[in-house]
Amino acid sequence: MPAEATGSHAASESVGTTGTTTRDHDAILVGEDVIRRFGGLTAVDVDRVEVKRGLITALIGPNGAGKTTFFNVLTGFDQPDSGSWSFNGRSLKGMPPYKVARLGMVRTFQLTKVLAKLSVIENMRLGATGQRGESMLSAVFPTLWRSQEKVNTERADTLLQRFTLDAKREDFAGSLSGGQRKLLEMARALMVDPDLIMLDEPMAGVNPALKQSLLGHVKGLRDEGRTVLFVEHDMDMVRDISDWVIVMAQGKIVAQGPPSEVMANPKVVDAYLGAHHDSDVSVEAEEARLAEVREKLEAETGPRDREDGDPRE
Ligand SMILES: Nc1ncnc2c1ncn2[C@@H]1O[C@H](COP(=O)(O)OP(=O)(O)OP(=O)(O)O)[C@@H](O)[C@H]1O
Ligand SMILES: [Mg+2]
Numbered sequence: 001m002p003a004e005a006t007g008s009h010a011a012s013e014s015v016g017t018t019g020t021t022t023r024d025h026d027a028i029l030v031g032e033d034v035i036r037r038f039g040g041l042t043a044v045d046v047d048r049v050e051v052k053r054g055l056i057t058a059l060i061g062p063n064g065a066g067k068t069t070f071f072n073v074l075t076g077f078d079q080p081d082s083g084s085w086s087f088n089g090r091s092l093k094g095m096p097p098y099k100v101a102r103l104g105m106v107r108t109f110q111l112t113k114v115l116a117k118l119s120v121i122e123n124m125r126l127g128a129t130g131q132r133g134e135s136m137l138s139a140v141f142p143t144l145w146r147s148q149e150k151v152n153t154e155r156a157d158t159l160l161q162r163f164t165l166d167a168k169r170e171d172f173a174g175s176l177s178g179g180q181r182k183l184l185e186m187a188r189a190l191m192v193d194p195d196l197i198m199l200d201e202p203m204a205g206v207n208p209a210l211k212q213s214l215l216g217h218v219k220g221l222r223d224e225g226r227t228v229l230f231v232e233h234d235m236d237m238v239r240d241i242s243d244w245v246i247v248m249a250q251g252k253i254v255a256q257g258p259p260s261e262v263m264a265n266p267k268v269v270d271a272y273l274g275a276h277h278d279s280d281v282s283v284e285a286e287e288a289r290l291a292e293v294r295e296k297l298e299a300e301t302g303p304r305d306r307e308d309g310d311p312r313e
Pocket of ligand 2: 067068069110
């Protein structure tokens with residue numbers, strides 16, 4: 001159980017009017033005026049964002065909206081041009097990722113960063129340290145380090161069991177399937193017993209069976225008192241597991257709210273969902289599309305006999 005989780009449900013403010021699950025949760029992560037530019041492109045331009053403690057929040061938005069860049073900045077993997085952000089009331093500005101992780105905020109990567117040439121258990125052990133500082137500890141306090149390593153290994157084995165990766169313990173991480181790597185990343189992130197876990201497209205490229213298992217794991221994280229912020233393109237999944245949805249487009253937060261509300265917001269549908277979601281197509285729209293196809297075909301092959309009608313014949 002994360003250290004902060006016990007005191008996490010203290011009421012401080014009400015954020016939603018319709019979503020009962022979003023009431024009475026304080027913000028675990030707050031960002032203000034965060035701007036990250038790449039040359040002339042403003043990838044992130046967020047006035048204010050709050051991630052509510054103890055909830056699953058989805059960060060959605062079209063490709064290139066700035067979601068990963070925002071993750072990078074918040075977790076210390078990238079520096080913004082300006083802005084401030086704090087976790088559990090503590091400013092993280094200028095803090096390197098391993099320190100952020102030790103404070104209890106970890107992230108996984110869109111393209112998994114498991115170390116292919118190390119075994120699964122070695123990858124897990126690296127997660128315990130935020131990947132820094134262990135060499136000094138081992139040199140100066142070898143006994144302390146060994147006992148810490150034992151604790152870490154026990155924790156790693158428990159997590160491997162939970163994520164059904166225990167049979168792969170000694171295998172090279174590089175031999176795992178895409179979905180198993182995603183599981184390993186999630187398991188590894190839990191080595192620091194985080195309060196907040198940030199998942200960048202945890203389901204991308206994962207087969208349907210494993211997706212269900214991953215979904216269960218994400219819900220499980222919330223059930224044990226952790227906060228989850230995840231980026232996802234699959235709207236069914238977002239609807240299924242999130243308590244709160246934040247929509248990003250062109251670096252800005254353009255909408256947020258409970259999933260049912262956000263998904264019905266025409267601004268969101270126009271900006272994003274239309275391009276990603278199968279919607280009912282009207283007869284008129286279908287006919288217009290067919291006419292377009294006919295025109296293209298005629299341009300390529302000359303006019304067709306109108307009697308046969310269907311350009312697919
Ligand atoms: N290191 C970089 N250098 C230059 N431009 C970058 C860099 N990283 C990201 N960008 C640009 O910033 C914008 C936001 O990219 P980002 O990867 O954050 O989007 P995203 O919302 O995560 O997209 P996706 O859903 O495709 O993962 C894009 O236009 C991208 O090309
Ligand atoms: Mg991304």
